[in-house]
Amino acid sequence: MSAVSMAVVLLMAFMVGYKMLPSSTWLPSSTSQYQENNEISTTLFLESPVTTEIPPLKGYIIYDCDDQHTGPCGGWSERMAGIFSSYVISVLLRKHFLIRYTRSFNLTDYLIPSTFDWKYNSSILPGRSWDYQDFFSKTPNALKKNSIKSLGDLFPYDVNFVRMSWDYTEYFRHFQILPNVIPWVLELHFADIYLKFFNTLFQPTKFISQTVNRVVRNVTKLACAHISLGGRRTISEDDAFIYKEQLDPIWNLLRAMEKRNYSLFIATDSQFVRNTAKTRFKHLLEVEGRILQMDRPIGGDGVAGGYKKVVADFLVLTKCDVLILTKSGFGILAAYMNNKTKEMYCLNSDEVLPCSRYTIHSFYPEKIFYPLQ
Structure with a gap:
């Protein structure tokens, strides 16, 4: 298109009352209805009539x-x-x-x-x-x-x-x-x-990307679980999320995934869960590092590696083909980030049930992320 033609197009756009939005503006998605497997539309609207300038x-x-x-x-x-x-x-x-x-x-x-x-x-x-x-x-x-x-x-x-x-x-x-x-x-x-x-x-960062890639490289199908026991947390609002004896449904589901040739990854806030998983599954993927609580005073060796593990564990969970969740904001947030997962399950009492990014809060309606009305 010539420079003259482009100028005419721009002039016509302004005559009919439209404006160009700055590149930093958050633009809406054209999607307003949500189904289980749809993706966010990237269609951009330019609907605001030119009235006043956007204040700085x-x-x-x-x-x-x-x-x-x-x-x-x-x-x-x-x-x-x-x-x-x-x-x-x-x-x-x-x-x-x-x-x-x-x-x-x-x-x-x-x-x-x-x-x-x-x-x-x-x-x-x-x-x-x-x-x-x-x-x-x-x-x-x-x-x-x-x-x-x-x-x-x-x-x-x-x-x-x-x-x-x-x-x-x-x-x-x-x-x-x-x-x-x-x-x-x-x-x-x-x-x-x-x-x-x-x-x-x-x-x-490049450092975290490399850490995550070391876990997921050469993996064709990845089944993951985030298992939070929550019993030793220091924040008073947190509950003891689940008891150790309630974990059998998760172990059974992961075993079934392993038989379907899925690679397995488990993120947890419990060394007990970590040790148990290593005894149950021979080829368990993991991010190396110490398990620690984010908002708890910590000393000793391996602190930096522990914080790296928190972030890397979170990002690995966003890449899983199958994701199993317990009642934890950490896992729920990872599920929100994972819009490519093929199967998702939520532990509810003593069983794991199919769920999705859009139905998690029906399984865990307590105060996670937002205040109760």
Whole structure:
């Protein structure tokens, strides 16, 4: 197409009232109905008439999980839910979004920015007002009011550090401005929201990619389980998820998968489960490293390897053809990320039943990711 023809096309587009969106804008999916095996459509809409200019970003919302402030950040899934909620708030308020994540480990050792640079740098502080607020396991009243003004009053400073651990999607969806600024939070299923969010913000470092690839290379069919006992967790809201005697249905299903020539991978928070699995299965794939709790004071050898194992285990679970889950935010989040799995099962009491990314919460309706209404 000639330069003149292109100019005519662009002029006509503007005459009929359409605008080009900046590349950093989150665009909605054309898919609003969800079935078990469909994938998110990548069709992009350009439907906003030209009325006023989009205001520039002003100020910062910074998800904070560091050692300067006491109090828990939560486990892996709670931290990811907190990052997600903080990000949506930044979009609603037209503020820059950054992450300061140095508790337990530096997030950028394992995950780095994908589509925009969210890394915090203290150079933004001089000459700016700032404050820190902790909403761990709490819901801010401003979200309950569904008011942009109330939300802006909650974060009035130039730099707003915030710690969160819950997903507030059900509150966000009552904000009238949401469809105009971040429509996919309204349009997508809960599972697909996290898939879009994670892939847009994060990509694994080369070190983590190599660790994951060492596990899954030369594997044609992979059956996985995430088994959380949860009994020795330090966060008071966590329950003792399952008892050891309830694991037989999982072992039996994995044995059946092994007979179908699946390679096996098990991620767990229990050394007991790890040892038992090694005695039951001869060719068990695993990420080397110490088992540890994310938000528990830890000392001794192998700490760095343990945190690497947490992230690598999570990413391996997102690649499994068959995925077996227990009641754990870690496994549920991995299931949200895994839209290629052919079979998914959830442990419910003393049996494993077929489930999917879209039905997990009917099996585990308790307080995981989000506050109960």
